[in-house]
Amino acid sequence: MLTLYGCYRSRASRPLWLLTEIGMEFAHRPVIQAYRLADPDAADAPDNTRSPSFLAVNPLGQIPALTDGDLVLTESLAICLHIARAYGGVVGPTNLAEQALMEQWALFALAMIEGPAIEILYADAASDAGKATILAEAGKLMRPFARLEAHLTGRDWLLDRFSVADIMVAECVRYAQGHAPLMQAHPTLSAWLERCHARPAFQAMWAGRMAEPA
Ligand SMILES: N[C@@H](CCC(=O)N[C@@H](CS)C(=O)NCC(=O)O)C(=O)O
The missing domain is CATH 3.40.30.10 (Glutaredoxin)
Known part of the structure; x- marks a missing residue:
């Protein structure tokens, strides 16, 4: 167990x-x-x-x-x-190539998204310092979010089906979802996040x- x-x-x-x-x-x-x-x-x-x-x-x-x-x-x-x-x-890998892709997305989420996204989550959007933090951290997310936006165009999920890769990346992207301009600039990514969040699990x-x- x-x-x-x-x-x-x-x-x-x-x-x-x-x-x-x-x-x-x-x-x-x-x-x-x-x-x-x-x-x-x-x-x-x-x-x-x-x-x-x-x-x-x-x-x-x-x-x-x-x-x-x-x-x-x-x-x-x-x-x-x-x-x-x-x-x-x-939901997991069925061959070594899929395993490698799932590991890639895990490391991408951790290395490129989690840090700036958490800063956005905890910033005080009502203060000038908080607003400056949000802008700076959102700037760091532009490249990884553009990568996700392009990858998800024409795809429902990161691999050819829903998988652990979607969970790991979505859980890091979620921290930044409160910053509307960032999400509006990435409509395909936003739609994917909504699909993830609509799942019963x-x-x-x-x-x-x-x-x-x-
Ligand atoms: N990289 C670790 C980070 C774990 C982490 O920071 N956990 C937080 C809760 S989300 C925690 O236990 N904080 C208590 C502490 O650091 O004292 C992971 O992804 O598991």
């Missing part, structure tokens, strides 16, 4: 969406970020990223983490790639997220 550590309001959303897509049973331990708790060391604190029991799984103290038998994995995209490869059926993941305290 797989055990996934990490609450929905974290990068655990990525494997949680994937596991729902493939309908796989797993044990969920909704470990929360320590910084979101007033006193993470209190005796009655929920399991969190500073709990000794969780540090025994991931000594880095970050979620998500996954155990699959004796295998312990950290890094959300490595977790997604493992689940997809081992249990994903057609994404909606189920999102409902789990909304059910957690902010």
Whole structure:
């Protein structure tokens, strides 16, 4: 049995969406970020990223983490790639070329999109400094978003069917979706993101997220 550590309001959303897509049973331990708790060391604190029991799984103290038998994995995209490869059926790779493409999109999402997109998500759009941050970070996304816009023209999904690649990239693009000018400049990418978000498994993941305290 797989055990996934990490609450929905974290990068655990990525494997949680994937596991729902493939309908796989797993044990969920909704470990929360320590910084979101007033006193993470209190005796009655929920399991969190500073709990000794969780540090025994991931000594880095970050979620998500996954155990699959004796295998312990950290890094959300490595977790997604493992689940997809081992249990994903057609959501995962069916040959080495597809595996390489899925790895390519994972690294692209992490190297080119996640950082600037998170800066946009957390910037205070009401302040001058926040507005400047959003503009600068949106500028960094122009090249990778143009790449996605061109790649998705005439295609519904990143590969020839919905796959883990869409989940990994969509979860990074999502952080920037609040910046309307950026999304309006990339209509094909925006339509793909909407398609991803219309999937019942994404909606189920999102409902789990909304059910957690902010
Ligand atoms: N690169 C890692 C980043 C993991 C990460 O930053 N997790 C956050 C929650 S989304 C966390 O655990 N933060 C708590 C901390 O860093 O103390 C991944 O993709 O899994």
